[in-house]
Amino acid sequence: MKGVFNMDFPLGDLQSICREFRIGDLIAVEGRLGGFVNTNLKIKTEKGLFVIRIYGEKFEPQRIHYAHDIISILRSSNVPALMPIQNKFENYYSTYNDHFIEVTPFVQANHFQWIPNQAYFSGIMLRKMHQTLMHVKKDPPPRQSIYDYYNWSVLDDMSKLQPLYNWTNQNILDIYQINELILNNSRNLESVSIDLPTTILHGDWHPGNQLYKKNGEVCCILDFDSIQRGECVFDVAYALYFYLLKDKSEALGKPFLQGYGVLSEQEQMVLPVMIAKLGLFFGSFINKGDLEFSKQKELVEWVLSQEGIKTLQDMLRPDIAR
Structure with missing residues (x-):
């Protein structure tokens, strides 16, 4: 052996x-x-x-049983969730x-290779998953999830962060400044967030959590640890976050959004801040490799800048034909 x-x-x-x-x-x-x-x-x-x-x-066992129930619902609707x-x-x-x-x-298939066609079909599959689960009853929540940190308070959790990476005073100042930048950009969004459509989220729609056919179609969805009810746009922001971290352009985000379909005006309004909050979370709690804080700081500042917002608006503008 x-x-x-x-x-x-x-x-x-x-x-x-x-x-x-x-x-x-x-x-x-x-x-x-x-x-x-x-x-x-x-x-x-x-x-x-x-x-x-x-x-x-x-x-908790009930949490695992719930995830398997969700997978069964998806599979019965021809959504290729891995059971x-x-x-x-x-x-x-x-x-x-x-x-x-x-x-x-083990599923023999292609991994994500940062190809626009894969991003397009990932968007199609996410929309199908959201629509399939739109009316599923509320879940037993996960003990902890990235979604929970959408309203994460840096001030409340700084005592937890400091021991993780031995943050210097400058590191802590940078975290506070990025947090303040996000807060300043989200103060007028509280009433908007109330009306956002919800579904059962995947919660970790990273491009690596799907497998692909040669033509780019999604043939398998992985990793249902983070499923829970929440705003549909969170999964959209999550995917766009990873695309923009790789390439701050329309190259991957636009085909993904073309696949996913139209976002409401309210969803479009919260998108930049949602992406920024993910950057702050990953930089503060992961802080290694592509998720190193300095890279997240750069992404957050960019996505909330005029250039970043314009890039997102261009992604959201539908083409006459793909």
Whole structure:
């Protein structure tokens, strides 16, 4: 048996998981897949390729059951949500060493390659998901989610932030200044936010959480940890945030919005601030790689500038034909 894993999940435990989920004996651990919070292991067994997902946070069982119910609703409407495999106890999850475990088939498909056509079909799929779930009853909320930080208060949480990265006084001043910039741009939006349409959000519509066919169509949606009811435009802002972080132009955002369809006037008004708040959150709590605070500061200042707002307005302006 090939592969090396950490002490928390030695190969013997992975073998036990394979047997519990009846996917055959483990042959090899082929590597880790992406993910900030959870560990996703691609494995090979006698029955094929699978992914063992080891959750970094503990969830209430009702929360996991709800996520699986949502996936079932989506699949019944031909939305290609990835459903975990049942184990021998007919549960879709298990626990090992106080970690929640899910097992899914490994889907052979293309990852996001920052191609406009993929962004376009991602927008189409997000709209279909939102419409399918528009009238689903309110969910048991996640313990913590990025959506909850839409109204995050820097002043209340600075005591939590300081120990994370040993912020210097200048770092803290930068966080306060960016927070103040966002507040100044959102003071006239409180009444607007009340009337925004809601649905069950994906909550993490990162382009890496979808897999794609060769023609760019979405063939699989991943990662339903963050689903909860909220404003539809949050998922839209979330996708645009990652596109703009990569390229501050219309190259990806415009085809995505063409796929998603028309936003209401109120949704368009809150979009820049929503994107800015995501930048502040990721820069403050992740602060590494592409999510390093300095890059988020640059994005926040740009998206709230005249240039950034004009770029968003140009993205939102429909073309006569795609």
